[in-house]
Amino acid sequence: MNPQRIGVYVCWCGSNIAKIVDVEKVARVMARIPGVEVSREYKYMCSDPGQELIMKDIKELGLDRVVVASCSPRMHEPTFRKTLKLAGLNPYMLEMANIREHVSWVHENQELATAKAINLTRAAVHRVMVHAPLVQHEVPVNRATMVLGGGITGMTAALRIAGQGRKVYLVERSDELGGRAIGVGRAGPHMNSVAALLDNLTTRVNDSAYIDVLTGTVVGEVSGFVGNFLVRLANGTRELTVGAIVVATGTQPFDAKKLHRSGYGRFPNVVTSTQFEEMAASGRFTTESGKAPRRVAIIHCVGSRDSETHSYCSRTCCMDALRFSNILRDALPDAAIYQAYSDMRAFGRDAEEFYARTAERDVTFLLFDKLLPPTVSEAPAGDPYPLLVTMDEIATGIAIEVPADLVVLMVAREACSDAKDVAKLVSISVDKDGFFIEKHPKLDPAATTTDGIYIAGSCQGPKDIPDCMSQAGATAARVLAAITMGKVKVPATTATVNEDLCVGCQTCISVCPYGAVIYLDKHRVSRVEEVICKGCGTCAAACPAGTISPRHFTDNQVLQQLEGLLAAEEG
């Protein structure tokens, strides 16, 4: 395939690389490899003069491929690809050797470090010899969006997107919009009416000309890729074409029956936080015997922060418990109110003050170790109260029993039982608890690893209303940015199936984490949807016939790289 004209550029990175690696020697050694037309070192390759140096050589010396030995490609591969493109070369004719993170930052011995830098750069030179030009496609984007889940988050995201004049399909499984917030009376710490909030959202959603509300609707199948999803609804023949999908399917309450010690399901006077909300809404607090309760014990972390059930904190229940104490105190001035807690999560604005104010209303806080949560049992015959809550109170070190006639369990909020199915439907991942995983927890919390699929609200992890609102807004902004361009770039480094050799075993389909491989019934072969494929290479490794080749990571390219790495020292 020669003659090739390769340019090698070794970077000093100021003193970052040069103080450990003898960059001049690296450049000298590379110059001797056949095919290397020019080999230089320079203080900062990524700087404008550095890039101009490369462009000048490409033009003047007629280089057809480039190796840059510098920092991690994560950092500057896009930079140098652009340099090549500006100079008229295909950007994929670049290979980088990482001699900073992999060499100068992690080694102290200059001689050995230089030898390693030489090996890595030589591997890059050998690899670039077999690079092939690749083309990055652009696909048009459908500007409609589907929002899955009509809770506070879903409605808010839909309104924000519709506010920019974009079509939204709001798909809600139940017959009503509102989600888990339905029935919640007031939201702490400011005691705003949740009903009023929901009313505001639902009215605006229903009134919006851009939002198509589809309640009582379940999605059957999602196919396609970013910008071009085809959504088939399970209840009929209707199909939606959308460019982006926002998943906002929320949470479900933990079933306290699973914890024997909670007493739930065994004693009628043990209720969950949801049931308590119903009592509060009716304004009638009663025990099983129809009387007003006189001793109420509120137990935190039921199903949360616990090795048997969920290890995470459900985040809203501490404040809910404080709110419940206030509601109880208003309704029952003489009742004893206990809160058995293991840490008070009073974060966020005004929450700590809310806690302090609640404590002044004759609420008794009892501290337990989260490894030893309280147990609810039946009181012995003759006791004035039907229930006993027993626990080790760790602020006093005393084992106590609390007589109670009403026990409120602050149950965990867990991922919906069908979260895994939803994740599969749209090719995203769930964590060990069933919550959807974002692309990056800090840098990109609203997107997922699948282009065009976004998440928002409590389906990503328990959140209170303000956090749900914020993320809904962030997600909407992310969606709008993606669809407004009207087109998306799809990566060029995708896998391809040599359909002549494919035996149709569909192993690739079962392993692909992104659902990028489809099976062509007619031809009995698999085909990679390039717009979806991330080029991860999993299918290529799994294919028993060896017919899948990931572009830019072909067997030949990898072998050449190895050969370069292992080649004898050339001086």
Added chain:
Amino acid sequence: MSRRLDPTLPARLREMGLMDNSKCFNCGHCTAVCQLTEEGFAYPRQDIRMLQMGLGDALTERVEPWLCYYCGDCTKSCPRDANPAEQMMALRRYLTAAYDWTGLAWKFYTSKAWEIGVLLGLALIVVGLFVVPHLLHPGQIQWEPLDGGVAVSSFAAVSWVHLGDMVMLGLLSFLLLSNIFRMGRRILGAARVPIPITLYLSEAWHLVTHFATQRRFGKCNDKEAYWVVHLMLMSGYAIMFLLVIVFLSSLQTDVGLNWTTLPGYFATFALLYASAYFLRGRWQKSAEVNRYSTFSDWLFPALLFATSLTGILMHIFRYYLTWPAGTYVMYVIHMAIVVPMLMVEVPFSKWSHLAYRPFAIYFANIRSKALQAAQKTQPGSLGVPPAVSNALEV
């Protein structure tokens, strides 16, 4: 054994004058600054927490409230203005009422009307005891002065007064000791191990020295003056006790001063000075300890002051003015103050604290040593944390 919570406890303490029990968030700052806490005896945080939670029953097993001498250091450093020192004071009232089987202590702490009513009632009885016999058998009183004195015995025969003293001593001892017995049963019962009888004897000397000196007080910061005054008070009590109970016939003679005069003067001065000191402090509310005085906190020094004053007046009328009528009247007034004061204060109120404090130390040390002994014979079998078996520093 788990302890049952009683939500009515804080309200009951508030009835006894506790200001507020909700502010404390259990940081433990107070315990850290308290000069008197030691390993195994940490307070006041724990006691305040138990109060908040309604662990009234478990509190009666604790000696810690008696180890606190109300210096106020904790209150000054509390980040929540929860006033821990005052809460400890309230707990001492609670414990006094809890030990008392008659229920009178509770009545006195919660009702001014009860306390004043009983004091006045007793005063009337005393007046009656002096006046009624003379009304029935008139002509016995000598209204003329003697040479260098007054014929007090013609008004109040020493034998009768002595009998009255003895009856009162018996009654007070019975009430106080029965309450102390109940206190000991609670504190020692908490050890849940057998108590070797010998310990009661070997620890007894602590009881005597603490009772006489209240010397833990001296451990507080800047409290030396306070402690000296307390010491004066104690010595005044002790001397007066001996004079009245043992040497009444020498104290109450009809003529002339005798050997009892000097110690009597000292004791009177000590009681007058101490009560005036406490009253002044309460009035000025300068020290932390005095910020939240309740009615009963006032009453005791006030009565003590009045007792000393009437005693002095009587003495002046008798020896220096030799004025029989004034002497007799002052005698009755003096007795009408001192008898109700002792009957109310000794077994039920402030004065009983002077007895409970040393007994608390006594019982605590017996309990600790019993636990140590039990741990030695059956190591590890008790599940008792080592701190609990620490003896108090004395």
